[in-house]
Amino acid sequence: MTSQPAATALTESLRGGLVVSCQPVPGGPFDGPESVTRFALAAQNAGASALRIEGAANVAAVAAACSIPIIGLVKRDLAETPVRITPWVEDVIALAEAGAVIVAIDATDRPRPVAIGTLIETIHARGCIAMADIANVDEARKASALGADIIGTTMSGYTDVGPPPRTPDIRLVREAFGLGKPVLAEGRYNEPRLAAAAIRAGAIAVVVGSAITRPEHITQWFVDAIAAEATPQKPVLAIDIGGTKTAVALVRGDQIIERRQVPTRPADGAEMWLSAAAHAARDWRGQYRGVAAAVTGLVRDGRWTAVNPATLPVPEDFPIVSRLAEQFGQPVLALNDAQAAAWGEYCFGAGQGRDLLFLTISSGIGGGAVVGGQLLRGAGGLAGHVGQIPVPSPGNRHHRLEDLASGFAMAAAARTAGQDADAKAIFAAMAAGETWAERIVDAAVEHLALALPGLQALLDPQIIVIGGGVGLATGFVPRLEAALTRFPSALKPSLALARLGADAGLLGAADLLDRRAHLESDETAPTLVTGAAALNV
Numbered sequence: 001m002t003s004q005p006a007a008t009a010l011t012e013s014l015r016g017g018l019v020v021s022c023q024p025v026p027g028g029p030f031d032g033p034e035s036v037t038r039f040a041l042a043a044q045n046a047g048a049s050a051l052r053i054e055g056a057a058n059v060a061a062v063a064a065a066c067s068i069p070i071i072g073l074v075k076r077d078l079a080e081t082p083v084r085i086t087p088w089v090e091d092v093i094a095l096a097e098a099g100a101v102i103v104a105i106d107a108t109d110r111p112r113p114v115a116i117g118t119l120i121e122t123i124h125a126r127g128c129i130a131m132a133d134i135a136n137v138d139e140a141r142k143a144s145a146l147g148a149d150i151i152g153t154t155m156s157g158y159t160d161v162g163p164p165p166r167t168p169d170i171r172l173v174r175e176a177f178g179l180g181k182p183v184l185a186e187g188r189y190n191e192p193r194l195a196a197a198a199i200r201a202g203a204i205a206v207v208v209g210s211a212i213t214r215p216e217h218i219t220q221w222f223v224d225a226i227a228a229e230a231t232p233q234k235p236v237l238a239i240d241i242g243g244t245k246t247a248v249a250l251v252r253g254d255q256i257i258e259r260r261q262v263p264t265r266p267a268d269g270a271e272m273w274l275s276a277a278a279h280a281a282r283d284w285r286g287q288y289r290g291v292a293a294a295v296t297g298l299v300r301d302g303r304w305t306a307v308n309p310a311t312l313p314v315p316e317d318f319p320i321v322s323r324l325a326e327q328f329g330q331p332v333l334a335l336n337d338a339q340a341a342a343w344g345e346y347c348f349g350a351g352q353g354r355d356l357l358f359l360t361i362s363s364g365i366g367g368g369a370v371v372g373g374q375l376l377r378g379a380g381g382l383a384g385h386v387g388q389i390p391v392p393s394p395g396n397r398h399h400r401l402e403d404l405a406s407g408f409a410m411a412a413a414a415r416t417a418g419q420d421a422d423a424k425a426i427f428a429a430m431a432a433g434e435t436w437a438e439r440i441v442d443a444a445v446e447h448l449a450l451a452l453p454g455l456q457a458l459l460d461p462q463i464i465v466i467g468g469g470v471g472l473a474t475g476f477v478p479r480l481e482a483a484l485t486r487f488p489s490a491l492k493p494s495l496a497l498a499r500l501g502a503d504a505g506l507l508g509a510a511d512l513l514d515r516r517a518h519l520e521s522d523e524t525a526p527t528l529v530t531g532a533a534a535l536n537v
């Protein structure tokens, strides 16, 4: 019998290494001891620290050819039990005799012919190390109490009905690591970065099978990925709820397939705003695969709150994500409209992949930033709310940038000047040579010009994209550029006009929903949306 120190030393020899499971597809062209041995030798030559081999005959063949440790198992398809991996005492004995130094057994909580404790005792009596293949942390705890030396996450995803997930169960690695026993991460580690993530989660080593020794599976992954890309997906239903209008659209990639618009009636309240959107999209039911909402105000942890209730009186912490999920019965994402528009301009508009700060200057002022290819949402969803920046003003009252430089601010300034004109009329008057209108536009431009160098210094974006009805009005950006000439060149932003107009938020939100779907089950992917609100939109 292997002494405890020898068993510990052997287990330790696995630390930080790769275990290659050489289990060809049964009945496939690689099935049989000769191919298994070739796979094993190739793995050993390339630096594997151990092998996982199924069947006593294969174990014997590999043991004769390779010098690295073998984890042995026997797979049986039995009528009376769902347990497949090493169900019998005889299997343990045959594996030990064939040269396995570690014997893996199914240690899931399911009906079985032989008790887990009995199998572990037999493994130990034969001088081997017991590896318990489990599907959850409770099973890991029980197997550990019964004397298992190594925990394997092998069975996660294979004990429930339905197809197994695509990605490995890294959370289980982390949980099992907390029990203090060595953990071998196993099951669907199909990419090196996933294996690396398992090590970060506390695994002593990672077992990789299909991605190295099942060409049929690897072929299928490529076939499926190519086919999925070649077949057009259902569109996303994008919803943009602004202070005056609500737009709904079917979006695929950078294309708006169909778009409708209804007024937002501020007095109706949040439930009705959502119902109005659902009503506008009612005959698209069944045609989309998710709902992406871009809304004025702050979205934090799936809850919606007004930043400036004058734009839209959103109640505090309205559960927008869960309410939309109930309305539409689809996966939902929601975020601030200007953040969504920033992402839209970054992907498909003026940004085209360049880091940017986006400013929408219309009735209010909103914004969003993409830095290092990531949309900044911030810890609470506030990142990019440029219109909320406090601005010094006469009398030292609390003023925000949007109180002084937005379309509403310009209309208010016009009233003070004795003119009844909204932003559109002010620009028309300026074009007609009215000096009162020019003064109002220049005052708004001046407030923005004072804010932009500070934002440039903070984020250093490649461009600042200006959008919104006021931002895109004739003469606005040239005047802004002129007002910026007095600043040092390092602080002077490079300005660009937004290209997607009113569709930026719809396109950006729809794209984010798609990206989240890719990331959701993948703990290792870089966070698309930074801050504590990551992906929780």
Ligand SMILES: CC(=O)N[C@H](C=O)[C@@H](O)[C@H](O)[C@H](O)COP(=O)(O)O
Residues within 6 Å of the ligand: 021, 023, 073, 154, 155, 158, 186, 187, 188, 189, 190, 207, 208, 209, 210, 211
């Ligand atoms: C669930 C089950 O029966 N797993 C088996 C256990 O030995 C093998 O079929 C897997 O190939 C092995 O776990 C490695 O996993 P992957 O091939 O995903 O890298």
